[in-house]
Amino acid sequence: MRSSLTIEFIRACALEGQYEISLHADQERLEDGLAIKDVEEALCSAEVLEDEVEGRAEPKHLKSEAMAGKYSDCFFCGGEVVETAINREIWWKGKLHLIQEVPAGVCKQCGEKVILPEVAGEIDRILQGRTAPEEVLQVPAYRYPRSKAV
Ligand SMILES: [Zn+2]
Numbered sequence: 001m002r003s004s005l006t007i008e009f010i011r012a013c014a015l016e017g018q019y020e021i022s023l024h025a026d027q028e029r030l031e032d033g034l035a036i037k038d039v040e041e042a043l044c045s046a047e048v049l050e051d052e053v054e055g056r057a058e059p060k061h062l063k064s065e066a067m068a069g070k071y072s073d074c075f076f077c078g079g080e081v082v083e084t085a086i087n088r089e090i091w092w093k094g095k096l097h098l099i100q101e102v103p104a105g106v107c108k109q110c111g112e113k114v115i116l117p118e119v120a121g122e123i124d125r126i127l128q129g130r131t132a133p134e135e136v137l138q139v140p141a142y143r144y145p146r147s148k149a150v
Pocket of ligand 1: 074075076077078079107108109110111112
């Protein structure tokens with residue numbers, strides 16, 4: 001395990017696909033129309049503008065060669081992370097998509113979710129239209145009443 005979180009270490013992790021992406025971050029990048037490859041490329045060519053990591057604990061959330069499990073322990077609480085199939089609702093290019101039974105790492109302690117880069121890549125392939133949907137669902141849609149706005 002490296003003793004500090006350097007840009008070289010981050011680049012190597014991105015290059016080798018040795019990282020986990022939080023479900024929240026993955027949702028954000030999809031809503032921005034970014035493929036996981038774009039994120040990895042950006043990481044590989046990134047420069048450090050400001051170092052805010054000083055004083056933080058060891059980067060235990062980054063995978064190391066010593067890691068036995070599929071997922072590292074939870075970045076937030078240190079709890080054990082186990083694989084669970086989750087359903088994801090993703091807004092992609094203005095349309096809502098449902099992807100069921102996505103493998104995700106879920107913290108047993110705090111519920112934080114992460115996904116692996118290969119899973120993010122497969123989601124990209126599905127959304128980019130290389131897989132026909134199993135079915136097309138109808139979703140009830142509402143608008144919050146203006147009169148009740150706070
Ligand atoms: Zn946790």
